[in-house]
Amino acid sequence: MTVVEVIETNSDRTDSLGCGPLRPPGAANFLPLRQQIFEYVRAAGLIARVAVAKDLAISPGSVTALTAELIDEGYIHESAAPRRDADSGRGRPPVALGVNPTAGYVAGIKLSDQAHAAVILDFAGNRIAEAVIPRKVFHQSFSQTVDASEEVLRVALAQTQLKLTDLNCVGLGLPGVIDNETGVVPWSPLVSERDFPMRAALRERIGRPVEIDNDANLVTLAEMWFGAARSLSDFVVVTIEHGVGMGLVLNHRLYRGAQGLGTEIGHTKVQLDGALCRCGQRGCLEAYVADYALVREASTALNWDRQRATEPHIMLESLYDHAKAGNAGAQAIFHRAGRYLALGLANVVNLFDPSLILLSGERMRYDYLYAEEVLSEMANLTLLSGHTPPKVEIHAWGDLLWAQGAAALALESATHTAISGSA
C-alpha cells in the first residue's frame, strides 16, 4: 500500500473541468486526515498510535502531530486502560488513544406511525439514554410534528445530566421523501402538509444544529455504523413497514442522488396502470407490498365490514392469523405480496448487483416476507440465475435502531464540524 498525495475536492470543482476532449481524472470526496484518524480511533475503541499509522498507511510523524492537536483540543485522550471488553485486558501497548466520550453529545429522533423514539449518544458513540413515547395524533400537522420531536427529545434528555445546549447536533428521521440537503420535507405519510421546512423549524425550536433524513437512509446508517454491514463497502438495505424504502451504500457512503431524493424503490413501477399507491400514482411496488396494500384487501378476504374502522396494524395481525389458519383469501394476499417483493428485490439485484441485501423492518416477523420461496423466486427473476445471487439477511428491529441511525447522522455532522470545520 503506497502513500500518495491526493487533492481534497469539492463539488464545485467538476464545473470548472471538462474543457478538453477527454475525461478529466476522477474526483472523489474524501475526509481530511484529522477526521480519518479521529473516526478510526473511535471505531477501534482504544488503539496505539503505531497501529493507527500502520492501518491508515499514514507516516508515524503525521499521526503524532495530528493526534497531539486532537488531544490538545480535547477530542481524544491517552489512556493506559485496557479495552472495555472484559476479554482483552493484557498485552495492550502501555499508551493507547481513545475518543474522549465527554467531548460532545448528539441525539437521534425517530418519528413513526406508531411511536416516537429518541436516543442520546456521547462522542465515542455510546448510548447514554433512550426514550419511546406513543404517537398521539394520527394525521399530524407540521407544527404538531415539531412539538412531538421536541417532546421525545426532552424525555430522553431528562434521563441524563445534559441540557439541550450540551448537544452538538440532533438527527431527525421520518418516513417519506426527505431532502437531506435543504432540510425540507416534500412529503411524509405522517404529516398532513407538504413541502414543509422541518429542519429549520426544529432548529429554531431547540436552538441546536439539526440534520434530517428518511427512515430507510437512517436504518442504513445504523447498519453501517453499528450493524452487520459495518465492514462492507457496497450493500443495499430494503425496509418494509408502513411503506417500502431503500438505502444504498456505495464505497462506504450513503448514495443520495442528484437532488437528494434517490433510491425510492417503493415507488418504482412494477405494473403499468397498476394498484393505487399512497403517493397518488399507480403500480408502485409499495402498492403491492406495504401494510396498507395488504390491509385494503383484508376486508374482501375476511368479509369484514369496512365501517368497523379497525386500526390498520390490528387488521394486519388478524389477516396474518387467518392466513396461518388456512383462509385462502388471506393466503392469496400474502402470496401475491411475497411475489411482488421478490420481483422488487430481483430488480434491485439486476440494477445494482450488490453483495448483500439487508431486509430490515419491524414487520420482518411475518414469515411470508422472508419465506424460502420468496428468496428463491427472487433468484429466479434475477438475470443469469446461474450466478450466485447476493446474500439476503433479515434484520427485525425496533424503534431504537432507526433512532440510533438518526444519532449516527448527527454524530457524523458534529464530528465533521468539530474535527474538520476549523482545520
Add this chain to the structure above:
Amino acid sequence: MTVVEVIETNSDRTDSLGCGPLRPPGAANFLPLRQQIFEYVRAAGLIARVAVAKDLAISPGSVTALTAELIDEGYIHESAAPRRDADSGRGRPPVALGVNPTAGYVAGIKLSDQAHAAVILDFAGNRIAEAVIPRKVFHQSFSQTVDASEEVLRVALAQTQLKLTDLNCVGLGLPGVIDNETGVVPWSPLVSERDFPMRAALRERIGRPVEIDNDANLVTLAEMWFGAARSLSDFVVVTIEHGVGMGLVLNHRLYRGAQGLGTEIGHTKVQLDGALCRCGQRGCLEAYVADYALVREASTALNWDRQRATEPHIMLESLYDHAKAGNAGAQAIFHRAGRYLALGLANVVNLFDPSLILLSGERMRYDYLYAEEVLSEMANLTLLSGHTPPKVEIHAWGDLLWAQGAAALALESATHTAISGSA
C-alpha cells in the same frame, strides 16, 4: 481548496477493517498523482505546468518533479506550439505540456448484430484509423467471434503504419452480459455458446492485452471521455437497440456492481409473469421495448405471413412506416413500447435520482422513443412529479461511438499500466 495527504486503498483493505463498534472512515479508490497529472494533460490538450498545479491543487514542486519523470519516460513532451484549435493560437505560455501521441496506441472493437467496427487511437486520444465490416454469420460460434474480432482489427490496422505488436491494449465490446473482471462472457445474443472466455481467447489470438465490456458500458465510457457528459460526475446512459442496456456513472466512475454484472435495466421486471424475454424470463423491460419485442407483434398488426422470414430490421422499418401511415395495430405496438420505456426511465429516476439521462442508440431516430408524450409520461411516473425531472438527452449514434468507447477502455488500461504500473 486544501491539499491533504490521503492513502491509496485497494479492495482488500475493507476486509481488514470493521473490528470496532463504529464505521471505519470511508475508503475510496483514487488515482496516483502521476496518472492524475498525465490524464489532466491529456484532457487539456496543451497546458502549462502552473495551470496543472493550480487546477489539481498540487504543489508546483511536485508537478515539476512528476512531469520531469513523465517527460524522461516519453509519455509527455514540452511544446511551444499553440493549441490545435484554430481560435487560440496566441497568449499561451511559451512552454506547455502535451501528451506524446506516439507514446502508445490502442484499438477498440465493437461487435454487433449488423456489423463489426474497429478504431485505432494514439496515446493522446486521437482517432487515426477506423473500419466497419458487415457481420457474416447470424448465430456466430465462439471461435467465429474471435475470428471476426481479429478480422476487423486487422482491417483497421492496415490503414496505419502500425503492427499488432504496436498496440498497448485492445478493447472489445459486445452486447450481453460481460464480466469485465474475469473476461468471461456468460451470455451474448450474438454468440451461440454461453460462459466463454472471450478475453483470454482474443488475447491468445492477437498476443496483446485485451479488455472487454458490454455495449452499454462502452457507450457510457465514450460519453464520459468524448461526449456530452464529460464534465458530469453522475449520470445514466440508457441504450436502446437490439436490447435495452444501461451504464451508470457515479462520481466520475462507471459503476459495475459487486460481481461485475451491474445495471441490467433491460432485465428489470415491469410485469409479473409478463411477456417472454430473450433471456428466458418473463416481464423484462426489454421484452416490451427492444426491437425483437416490436417485431414479434408486427406479423399480427400487419397480417404478415410469418413464414416469409424477413430480416428483423427490415420488418421494424416496415412496421414504423405503417405506423406513420396510420395503421392502428402498428401504432398500438409503438404506443405500448413508448409507455413501457417511460416506465423504465421513471424507475431509473426513482432509484438513482440522476442529473442527466442520455438515451443513446442507433434506433433513436424512431420518434416514438423520444416523443414528448413519452418524456412527459416518464415525469408523471416519477415520485414527486412536482420536482424538476432530470434532463433527458437523445444521442443517435453509429457503430463508431461504441468502438470509440472500447478504445477508451483500452486507453484507460494502457495508461494505468504505463503510467502507474511501474510507479
